[in-house]
Amino acid sequence: MITVNSLTKSYGEITVLNIDQLEIPKGQCFGLVGNNGAGKTTFFSLLLDLIKTSTGEIISNDIAVAQSEEWKSFTSAFIDDSFLIGYLTPEEYFYFVGELRGIDKAAVDLFLETYVDFFNDEILNQKKYLRDFSKGNQKKVGLIATFIGSPKVVILDEPFANLDPTTQIRLKQLIKAETEKRELTLLISSHDLNHVTDVCNRIVLLERGAVIMDKETTAKTLQELEDYFSA
Amino acid sequence: MPTSLFQLSRKKFMRAPQLEAKLAIKILMGFVVLYFGGSLLFAGIAVYPFLSDLLPERDAISVINSVLVLIFILELIIRYFLQQLPVTEIKSFLLLSIPKKRIIRNVLFRSLLSVYNAIPVLFYLPISISMFQDDYALGQVIAWWVAVTAFSLCLNFISFLANKNNKALAGFVILIILLYLSESYMDFETLRAVGYFFDALIMQPLWVLVPLGVFVLLYQITFSFLKKNLNLEGSLAAKKEVANAGRYDFLDVFGSHAFFLKNDLRLIVRNVRPKNIVLMSFLFLFYGLFFFTQDNQPESLLVFASIFISGGFLLTYGNYVPAWDSEYYAFLMTQNLSYKKYLDSKWRLMTFAVIVSTVLSLPYLYFGVKTYLMILSGAAFNIGLGTWITLYGGLLNKQPLKLNVKAKAFENTQAFSGKLMLMIFPKMVLPVLLYIIPATLFNPTAGYITLAASGVLGIVFKNQILTQMVKLFAKQKHEMLQAFTQK
Numbered sequence: 254m255i256t257v258n259s260l261t262k263s264y265g266e267i268t269v270l271n272i273d274q275l276e277i278p279k280g281q282c283f284g285l286v287g288n289n290g291a292g293k294t295t296f297f298s299l300l301l302d303l304i305k306t307s308t309g310e311i312i313s314n315d316i317a318v319a320q321s322e323e324w325k326s327f328t329s330a331f332i333d334d335s336f337l338i339g340y341l342t343p344e345e346y347f348y349f350v351g352e353l354r355g356i357d358k359a360a361v362d363l364f365l366e367t368y369v370d371f372f373n374d375e376i377l378n379q380k381k382y383l384r385d386f387s388k389g390n391q392k393k394v395g396l397i398a399t400f401i402g403s404p405k406v407v408i409l410d411e412p413f414a415n416l417d418p419t420t421q422i423r424l425k426q427l428i429k430a431e432t433e434k435r436e437l438t439l440l441i442s443s444h445d446l447n448h449v450t451d452v453c454n455r456i457v458l459l460e461r462g463a464v465i466m467d468k469e470t471t472a473k474t475l476q477e478l479e480d481y482f483s484a
Numbered sequence: 485m486p487t488s489l490f491q492l493s494r495k496k497f498m499r500a501p502q503l504e505a506k507l508a509i510k511i512l513m514g515f516v517v518l519y520f521g522g523s524l525l526f527a528g529i530a531v532y533p534f535l536s537d538l539l540p541e542r543d544a545i546s547v548i549n550s551v552l553v554l555i556f557i558l559e560l561i562i563r564y565f566l567q568q569l570p571v572t573e574i575k576s577f578l579l580l581s582i583p584k585k586r587i588i589r590n591v592l593f594r595s596l597l598s599v600y601n602a603i604p605v606l607f608y609l610p611i612s613i614s615m616f617q618d619d620y621a622l623g624q625v626i627a628w629w630v631a632v633t634a635f636s637l638c639l640n641f642i643s644f645l646a647n648k649n650n651k652a653l654a655g656f657v658i659l660i661i662l663l664y665l666s667e668s669y670m671d672f673e674t675l676r677a678v679g680y681f682f683d684a685l686i687m688q689p690l691w692v693l694v695p696l697g698v699f700v701l702l703y704q705i706t707f708s709f710l711k712k713n714l715n716l717e718g719s720l721a722a723k724k725e726v727a728n729a730g731r732y733d734f735l736d737v738f739g740s741h742a743f744f745l746k747n748d749l750r751l752i753v754r755n756v757r758p759k760n761i762v763l764m765s766f767l768f769l770f771y772g773l774f775f776f777t778q779d780n781q782p783e784s785l786l787v788f789a790s791i792f793i794s795g796g797f798l799l800t801y802g803n804y805v806p807a808w809d810s811e812y813y814a815f816l817m818t819q820n821l822s823y824k825k826y827l828d829s830k831w832r833l834m835t836f837a838v839i840v841s842t843v844l845s846l847p848y849l850y851f852g853v854k855t856y857l858m859i860l861s862g863a864a865f866n867i868g869l870g871t872w873i874t875l876y877g878g879l880l881n882k883q884p885l886k887l888n889v890k891a892k893a894f895e896n897t898q899a900f901s902g903k904l905m906l907m908i909f910p911k912m913v914l915p916v917l918l919y920i921i922p923a924t925l926f927n928p929t930a931g932y933i934t935l936a937a938s939g940v941l942g943i944v945f946k947n948q949i950l951t952q953m954v955k956l957f958a959k960q961k962h963e964m965l966q967a968f969t970q971k
Contacts, residue, residue, distance in 0.1 A: 301814075301817075301818045302817075302818075302961075303814055303817065303818070303962075303965055304962060304965070304966075305962050322822055322823065325818065325819060325820045325821065325822075326820045328818070329818070329819075330818050332814065335811065335812055335813070335814045335815060335969070336812065336814060336815040336818075337812060337815070338747075338811075338812050338815070339811060339812075339887070339888070340750060340751060340754040340755055340887065340888065341747075341750065345750070348743075349743065349747060350819070352743045353819045353820045353821050354819075354820050355820075382754065384888065402820075
């Protein structure tokens with residue numbers, strides 16, 4: 254689904270990301286871990302053409318993301334709160350995203366019904382603008398909105414951060430359900446090794462912009478990661 | 485004065501995105517300042533001898549004194565609209581151990597360093613020198629100059645207060661209107677009193693203590709105003725507003741672009757800053773009253789007025805068009821939304837606004853069908869070309885905008901700035917040229933037809949223009965994303 258060829262990103266002399274070759278097959282749940290400054294968000298930003306590549310290219314479903322904007326029709330992402338529109342209510346935001354992906358209001362309402370548990374009565378019908386919600390609730394809205402219109406590729410940057418424990422667990426169930434339901438290529442970055450090894454079937458470890466480890470998730474993966482990070 | 489705070493503002497400028505563009509604008513502004521400064525200096529040197537020759541039976545300084553109040557009011561208006569206030573990143577200093585007083589003193593002191601405060605030196609000092617040469621005593625001359633300067637600096641604080649506080653602004657406007665009314669309808673000599681005061685001051689230089697006192701008082705008021713507001717929103721508890729449920733279904737007539745228009749409408753209605761700016765664009769509707777009510781206006785001025793009447797929204801809101809979306813720009817750039825559709829929807833928004841303004845300007849029919857046809861040709865230009873020029877300017881503007889500014893006292897809430905004026909320039913000159921050239925070659929009607937035809941051409945070639953804009957937009961995308969994430 255996604256192919257990365259000799260990708261680098263540098264700012265002046267400093268190279269912040271250098272991935273020679275990476276292939277993410279269709280339907281994979283891809284977990285990205287690494288300390289701050291490892292290049293996780295840089296990689297996602299490059300995938301979404303939010304920053305320019307220094308060399309190399311990213312091809313998503315046969316489309317070079319830097320050349321054409323066609324990838325937008327099957328990709329969705331939630332990187333940070335700049336992905337929310339503060340002056341809308343959650344409903345209006347969902348409808349807005351739905352409209353952009355060709356889903357009408359009734360279908361969006363139907364879609365939202367399946368996430369009632371996840372929202373925990375704190376999101377819908379609150380008569381509040383998104384800017385007045387807490388960080389955690391804002392994040393719930395942003396995360397759910399990425400699944401509207403069944404995009405083939407979903408990119409989530411640190412989805413577990415800022416969420417309360419209950420919601421973290423519900424998010425894991427939700428992700429598992431989504432990936433089982435259809436052929437979804439899901440890219441997640443996280444500092445929570447527990448969660449990320451739980452939901453992802455492949456883990457890539459970045460350090461200073463380079464891939465250090467790239468493995469299918471097994472029962473031992475969590476231990477290996479913990480060993481790496483405590484060393 | 486605390487030098488470290490000055491260094492921070494210097495760094496803010498040097499490290500800003502688009503330094504080159506900013507420098508170019510600064511240099512251009514420099515020429516503008518030089519020009520106006522030179523004119524002021526010339527006026528200051530020439531006015532006294534000129535008045536002495538023109539009205540030998542009266543004291544030149546007394547004539548100057550009698551119009552000082554008008555100069556002050558004009559100066560206040562200019563300062564209010566154009567003077568940029570020194571905006572320090574106050575929030576980040578609040579928790580540091582810098583005494584509040586020092587932060588405020590820095591802001592106020594820097595506001596005194598503004599170029600607008602060169603007026604006393606450039607304009608009033610040469611007058612004082614002329615007075616001295618005209619055999620006034622040194623004490624009288626100094627008292628006069630100090631008094632005028634103190635008033636001019638008072639205006640500095642008044643414009644500061646009016647900019648930060650809408651109640652203060654309303655207060656000043658009402659005061660000036662009342663003074664004017666009492667002067668012209670009730671035989672009170674309120675405005676003229678300023679002139680008498682300065683006459684008396686020359687007789688008795690001790691009166692200089694009054695303007696100095698006013699200056700100190702205004703400094704104190706400004707100081708305590710800032711001190712009172714120098715915290716995060718008064719209290720830290722976030723105020724929750726109830727969302728308004730406006731659905732704006734009437735916009736559905738716009739088909740597939742309707743939901744964009746709805747969103748832009750929500751943006752305007754629910755955020756402090758765009759709301760104020762759009763309210764201001766309504767004032768442009770009345771612009772024509774200044775021109776159409778007077779006889780023998782040159783036609784090129786009337787073209788100006790027609791452009792303003794239907795183009796208020798373009799001049800106020802339109803100038804910042806992609807920047808209004810800067811808070812969630814990354815989101816828009818990753819959604820299933822082509823550049824073309826995005827720009828097209830913005831074009832439609834502006835066109836919609838021009839059409840609304842044109843309909844609202846129907847009362848101008850009172851001045852005759854010809855006047856309204858002028859407005860219509862101006863509207864055609866605004867739709868066909870004005871919108872694109874505005875969008876082009878907006879794409880070059882890479883300043884992010886905070887939509888719902890609440891910490892008002894420390895944000896630049898002015899809608900106009902010198903820089904913006906420079907961007908408006910081509911939008912104003914082009915239509916006048918389009919009118920003047922055929923109008924002088926043939927007749928005024930040909931001018932209006934050309935103006936309207938240019939707009940129609942813009943509409944006919946809309947797709948071609950749009951394609952070019954998309955190319956520019958795509959080229960600018962990463963730069964804009966980077967600039968918009970700078971806080």
